[in-house]
Amino acid sequence: MSDDTKVYPTGLTEKEAIEINEGLKWGTRLYGATALLAHILAYALTPWLK
Numbered sequence: 001m002s003d004d005t006k007v008y009p010t011g012l013t014e015k016e017a018i019e020i021n022e023g024l025k026w027g028t029r030l031y032g033a034t035a036l037l038a039h040i041l042a043y044a045l046t047p048w049l050k
Contacts, residue, residue, distance in 0.1 A: 007017045 005013050007014055010017065012020070
């Protein structure tokens with residue numbers, strides 16, 4: 001009695017898995033943008049890196 005609507009091994013439906021994946025992608029983009037901004041500011045405001 002397996003449920004074919006569930007994605008193995010998480011037990012999520014495909015729609016739920018896609019929704020979580022989209023949130024994870026946006027979170028990763030936000031983290032990357034924040035890190036990029038921090039590195040640019042560190043380079044611009046730290047005199048010994050120039």
